[in-house]
Amino acid sequence: VSAGGHPTPSLDLVPHVLEGRTTAIARLLSRVEVGGDEVLPALAAVYRHAGRAHVVGITGVPGSGKSSLVTKLAAELRRRGRRVAILAVDPSSPFSGGAILGDRIRMGELVRDEGVFIRSFATRGALGGLARPVLDAVDVVDAAGFDTVLVETVGVGQDEVEVVQAAHTTVVVSAPGLGDDIQAIKAGVLEIADVHVVSKADRPDAERTVAELRTMLAMGLAASAAGTDTYRPPVLATSAHTGAGVDELADAIAFHREAMQRSGELERRRRRIAERRLVAAAEGRLWQAFARRRDDDQLHALTERLLRRDVHPRAAADAWLAAGVLANDTVG
Amino acid sequence: VSAGGHPTPSLDLVPHVLEGRTTAIARLLSRVEVGGDEVLPALAAVYRHAGRAHVVGITGVPGSGKSSLVTKLAAELRRRGRRVAILAVDPSSPFSGGAILGDRIRMGELVRDEGVFIRSFATRGALGGLARPVLDAVDVVDAAGFDTVLVETVGVGQDEVEVVQAAHTTVVVSAPGLGDDIQAIKAGVLEIADVHVVSKADRPDAERTVAELRTMLAMGLAASAAGTDTYRPPVLATSAHTGAGVDELADAIAFHREAMQRSGELERRRRRIAERRLVAAAEGRLWQAFARRRDDDQLHALTERLLRRDVHPRAAADAWLAAGVLANDTVG
Numbered sequence: 001v002s003a004g005g006h007p008t009p010s011l012d013l014v015p016h017v018l019e020g021r022t023t024a025i026a027r028l029l030s031r032v033e034v035g036g037d038e039v040l041p042a043l044a045a046v047y048r049h050a051g052r053a054h055v056v057g058i059t060g061v062p063g064s065g066k067s068s069l070v071t072k073l074a075a076e077l078r079r080r081g082r083r084v085a086i087l088a089v090d091p092s093s094p095f096s097g098g099a100i101l102g103d104r105i106r107m108g109e110l111v112r113d114e115g116v117f118i119r120s121f122a123t124r125g126a127l128g129g130l131a132r133p134v135l136d137a138v139d140v141v142d143a144a145g146f147d148t149v150l151v152e153t154v155g156v157g158q159d160e161v162e163v164v165q166a167a168h169t170t171v172v173v174s175a176p177g178l179g180d181d182i183q184a185i186k187a188g189v190l191e192i193a194d195v196h197v198v199s200k201a202d203r204p205d206a207e208r209t210v211a212e213l214r215t216m217l218a219m220g221l222a223a224s225a226a227g228t229d230t231y232r233p234p235v236l237a238t239s240a241h242t243g244a245g246v247d248e249l250a251d252a253i254a255f256h257r258e259a260m261q262r263s264g265e266l267e268r269r270r271r272r273i274a275e276r277r278l279v280a281a282a283e284g285r286l287w288q289a290f291a292r293r294r295d296d297d298q299l300h301a302l303t304e305r306l307l308r309r310d311v312h313p314r315a316a317a318d319a320w321l322a323a324g325v326l327a328n329d330t331v332g
Numbered sequence: 333v334s335a336g337g338h339p340t341p342s343l344d345l346v347p348h349v350l351e352g353r354t355t356a357i358a359r360l361l362s363r364v365e366v367g368g369d370e371v372l373p374a375l376a377a378v379y380r381h382a383g384r385a386h387v388v389g390i391t392g393v394p395g396s397g398k399s400s401l402v403t404k405l406a407a408e409l410r411r412r413g414r415r416v417a418i419l420a421v422d423p424s425s426p427f428s429g430g431a432i433l434g435d436r437i438r439m440g441e442l443v444r445d446e447g448v449f450i451r452s453f454a455t456r457g458a459l460g461g462l463a464r465p466v467l468d469a470v471d472v473v474d475a476a477g478f479d480t481v482l483v484e485t486v487g488v489g490q491d492e493v494e495v496v497q498a499a500h501t502t503v504v505v506s507a508p509g510l511g512d513d514i515q516a517i518k519a520g521v522l523e524i525a526d527v528h529v530v531s532k533a534d535r536p537d538a539e540r541t542v543a544e545l546r547t548m549l550a551m552g553l554a555a556s557a558a559g560t561d562t563y564r565p566p567v568l569a570t571s572a573h574t575g576a577g578v579d580e581l582a583d584a585i586a587f588h589r590e591a592m593q594r595s596g597e598l599e600r601r602r603r604r605i606a607e608r609r610l611v612a613a614a615e616g617r618l619w620q621a622f623a624r625r626r627d628d629d630q631l632h633a634l635t636e637r638l639l640r641r642d643v644h645p646r647a648a649a650d651a652w653l654a655a656g657v658l659a660n661d662t663v664g
Contacts, residue, residue, distance in 0.1 A: 044644035051641055061393075274638035274645070278631065281649035286618050289653075299610065306606035309383055312376035313606070317613035321621075 010042035018049055020083075020145045022117060029119055032136045043136055046143040051270075053085075053142035054257050055149045057167030064175040065199035068240030069249075070152050076250045078115055082148050085141035088120040089134055089153040089163055117141055131162035132284060135277060138166065148253075162280070164192060166273050168266065169256045171195045171249070174213065176206040193233050195252045201237035201244055210237050231259040290321075298323055342374035350381055352415075352477045354449060361451055364468045375468055378475040383602075385417075385474035386589050387481045389499030396507040397531035400572030401581075402484050408582045410447055414480050417473035420452040421466055421485040421495055449473055463494035464616060467609060470498065480585075494612070496524060498605050500598065501588045503527045503581070506545065508538040525565050527584045533569035533576055542569050563591040622653070630655055 010031050016024030028046075031039045058073075060066040067088070074084045119141075121134055138149050153163050164170055172193035196217075198209045213235045234252050238245030260266035302316040311319070342363050348356030360378075363371045390405075392398040399420070406416045451473075453466055470481050485495050496502055504525035528549075530541045545567045566584050570577030592598035634648040643651075 040644070040646060044647060047644045048641050063395075270639060271635060275631065275635045277645040278634055278638060278648050278652065281645040282622070282626075282652055283619055285646065285649045285653055286622055287615055290614070290618055294614075299607065302610055303603060303607045306610060307602060309380050312372070312379045313609040313613040314372060314617065315376060316610050317617045320610065320614055321617055 010039045011045060014042050014045045017046060017140060017144050022114065025117060025140060025144050026119070028140055029137050032140065033121070033133045035133065043139065047139050048143075050139040050142035053138075053146055053149045054169065054253075055138055055142070055151065055167045056253055057151045057153065057164040057170040058173065059153050059164055059170065060173030060175070060197075060199075061154060064173045065240055066152060066173040069173060069197065069199055069238055069246070070150055072238075072240045072243060072246045073249055074116060074150060076246050077148055078113060080250065083115040083117075083146045085117040085144075085146040085149045086119070087134060087137050087141070087149065087151045088118070089130060089151065117144070117146060131166075131280065134163050135166050162276075165276060168260065168269055169194045169253055171197055171253065173197045173199050174209055175199050176201075176203050176209040194231075194256045195249070196233055196235040197245075197249060198235065198237045199240065201239040202241050206237055210235055231256070231263065231265075295320070295323060342371045343377060346374050346377045349378060349472060349476050354446065357449060357472060357476050358451070360472055361469050364472065365453070365465045367465065375471065379471050380475075382471040382474035385470070385478055385481045386501065386585075387470055387474070387483065387499045388585055389483045389485065389496040389502040390505065391485045391496055391502065392505030392507070392529075392531075393486060396505045397572055398484060398505040401505060401529065401531055401570055401578070402482055404570075404572050404575060404578045405581055406448055406482060408578050409480055410445060412582065415447040415449075415478045417449040417476075417478040417481045418451070419466055419469050419473070419481060419483045420450070421462060421483065449476070449478060463498075463612065466495050467498050494608075497608060500592065500601055501526045501585055503529055503585065505529045505531050506541055507531050508533075508535050508541040526563075526588045527581070528565055528567040529577075529581060530567065530569045531572065533571040534573050538569055542567055563588070563595065563597075627652070627655060 008027075010028060013024045013028045017028055028039070028042060032043070058066055058070055070086060070088075074086055077084045119137060121130060121137070134151065138151065141149055151163055151167060170192050172195075174196065176198055196213050198206050198213065200206060217233065217235065236245050236248050236252060238249055240246075257266070260269065298320055302311070302320055305311045306313060306316055340359075342360060345356045345360045349360055360371070360374060364375070390398055390402055402418060402420075406418055409416045451469060453462060453469070466483065470483065473481055483495055483499060502524050504527075506528065508530055528545050530538050530545065532538060549565065549567065568577050568580050568584060570581055572578075589598070592601065630652055634643070634652055637643045638645060638648060
């Protein structure tokens with residue numbers, strides 16, 4: 001195959017990515033989103049140079065104001081001389097299209113800054129979910145020299161959990177006065193917080209939410225994952241509106257990383273993240289290999305049997321898998 | 333293996349399940365949640381008798397008041413003589429623990445009624461996600477003779493999407509005045525609505541949200557999945573507080589089913605649901621077979637190589653899979 005007129009192979013983009021060139025990064029990420037084997041050599045090359053960035057997951061339900069907070073935090077980190085990448089995995093984020101004009105404008109300011117890279121990911125992706133392209137994207141911006149990668153996700157759903165689990169530091173954003181049912185959904189998410197933020201601190205009910213979170217932490221209800229002998233997750237109040245608390249948030253994130261480094265927790269998390277990615281990749285590969293060889297005629301025949309209810313989906317799946325589709329050479 | 337002192341095999345529960353006995357249903361569902369092959373013969377037996385229930389997915393972000401609405405709707409369906417099962421897949425639901433006292437009390441009233449069955453599912457499940465046990469549970473309550481199965485989910489995340497896709501009729505609940513960012517998250521969910529509900533109709537801003545949704549629908553922005561030549565998703569306003577609109581919601585759900593039956597859409601959806609379940613089951617089986625045979629020593633060795641960044645997770649996965657773990661007899 002001649003290269004004339006064909007798009008640049010992804011691997012050829014890598015040197016430019018490693019130099020931190022925005023257009024090369026953006027092009028590579030577009031291919032990462034598409035997936036497929038063409039991009040694999042590039043990802044392998046990039047992976048070799050990744051591993052230096054501080055990956056910070058920022059999660060919270062829609063309406064918690066985390067998108068505005070991420071914008072302010074990125075600006076603060078820039079003031080501290082750090083290069084910042086924002087990867088938004090949240091349909092309500094202004095970065096991924098659910099726009100709020102004010103945030104768009106602020107985002108616009110960031111975009112003109114070469115030390116900031118912003119990319120959004122659609123939530124409902126193809127088979128295999130959203131986590132893989134986002135984790136690959138973290139490698140890309142990491143290798144491109146961004147010091148901090150802010151991964152913004154809504155705190156619900158399996159993909160989001162997988163993404164959050166790949167962060168070194170997890171910030172959970174709660175909004176004041178969103179009601180008991182909103183807070184309840186975060187119960188599972190609170191446990192994974194290394195830093196708690198109550199947003200919209202300019203609102204009168206923010207103090208109560210801060211107090212409630214501190215009580216939960218004191219009761220040990222939300223400290224299982226992050227708490228170590230030497231580290232306790234702080235509860236901060238921020239206002240993206242006035243900018244209050246954003247400075248303290250940047251400090252808290254930096255402090256968490258230092259604390260993890262001292263205690264050896266950073267190393268443990270890196271190992272856990274690597275193992276999870278390997279297992280997830282194996283799962284994806286297994287399915288890919290099967291999808292390549294699967295017998296669709298049999299799929300349709302078995303679907304008809306399901307509709308007649310004379311076979312259970314799992315028994316039908318076994319029949320489908322056993323029908324020669326999984327031979328010796330399934331992988332490769 | 334002697335049966336003395338051992339728990340009843342799941343298959344022995346099936347005759348009691350088919351008679352609609354609550355304790356047998358609850359026991360079988362506990363085993364469904366655990367998973368494993370022991371429960372498969374029971375599920376296969378149950379599946380043969382399922383297929384009559386109207387499966388209604390009710391989705392909406394936390395704070396939309398869908399749990400209260402589900403309670404009221406179940407009561408209304410009971411008044412119409414239908415047997416109703418509620419399967420809640422939402423950590424903020426009163427049925428799954430994020431309790432609001434008022435709802436608990438109303439739920440209590442329902443629980444004392446033999447024509448109502450209520451079960452909740454934890455959101456963060458084991459490998460394989462939450463969708464499988466919930467879809468199996470739909471089969472169980474369907475076979476047990478419940479006429480309507482209300483599956484309550486929060487409208488975010490892959491598991492939830494999978495569950496919603498298994499419903500015949502999907503109700504999307506929007507709350508008034510929750511702000512643009514809350515509404516935005518529903519953009520992807522609005523498309524799948526067969527019936528739109530604006531909850532908390534007693535609030536002054538409810539009318540505006542109803543008007544906004546009607547405008548979106550008129551613009552064709554949210555009608556792609558549900559719209560046919562003969563059916564247009566209605567927009568209803570309900571108040572779980574006053575009970576207003578719940579009657580109309582029950583009508584709309586029944587009307588949607590009739591419209592689907594007339595147009596042949598019900599048959600198409602049944603086929604789509606069956607095929608999706610078969611594919612999902614195959615995916616699960618494939619992974620299960622691998623998990624049984626996988627080489628954990630190699631997993632740890634490869635994880636070390638990932639940490640040294642001398643191999644990419646996907647290449648490591650290929651190596652792991654190729655190392656003899658996927659022989660001829662992977663399945664079975």
